[in-house]
Amino acid sequence: MAGQTGNAQYSGEVTDVIITTYRTILRETEELLSEESLTRPQYQALRCVAEKGPTPMKGISDRLLVTPANITGIIDRLESKGLLKREAQHGDRRATIIELTPKGVAVQRRVSSKYKEFMQDSLKALTRDEKETLRDILAKLQKGMSRSVR
Numbered sequence: 001m002a003g004q005t006g007n008a009q010y011s012g013e014v015t016d017v018i019i020t021t022y023r024t025i026l027r028e029t030e031e032l033l034s035e036e037s038l039t040r041p042q043y044q045a046l047r048c049v050a051e052k053g054p055t056p057m058k059g060i061s062d063r064l065l066v067t068p069a070n071i072t073g074i075i076d077r078l079e080s081k082g083l084l085k086r087e088a089q090h091g092d093r094r095a096t097i098i099e100l101t102p103k104g105v106a107v108q109r110r111v112s113s114k115y116k117e118f119m120q121d122s123l124k125a126l127t128r129d130e131k132e133t134l135r136d137i138l139a140k141l142q143k144g145m146s147r148s149v150r
Helices: 002-035 040-052 057-064 068-080 102-123 128-149
Strands: 084-089 092-100
Touching: 002 040, 002 102, 040 057, 040 068, 040 084, 040 092, 040 102, 057 068, 057 092, 068 084, 092 102
Parallel strands: none
Antiparallel strands: 084 092
8 A cells, every 4th residue: 555655646746747847838938929929829820820831711720629710819810910811712702711921920930949949948958868768758648648538
């Protein structure tokens, strides 16, 4: 019994470290985004269009796992900031294609660059072997969590 209690305590400590790390990443990400007056969903939409090129609104909605009504609000706000533009799809007036404006491209690249720099700086404390081990452990944990959700 004592071994199980110690094991549970250790599992709790590991969970605490994972959660604290996740919250730190979120806090830093929110700060980066606030410098550009963006929310996380807005940035995710920008990133989706940057990666896929001109994209139907439905494709963005599906990728971000939000309802069409929510994506409309996100796109409205990004369009009002001059970061995206809408175009009717040729042959289907109901479908709207979303494209980045030059300003949107610049903002998306700037945020991505700052985020990448933050993560690289954060991982400097680890050796290459430790980074590989961390990647493998987190991938294994993620896979285990995915199975346990079912």
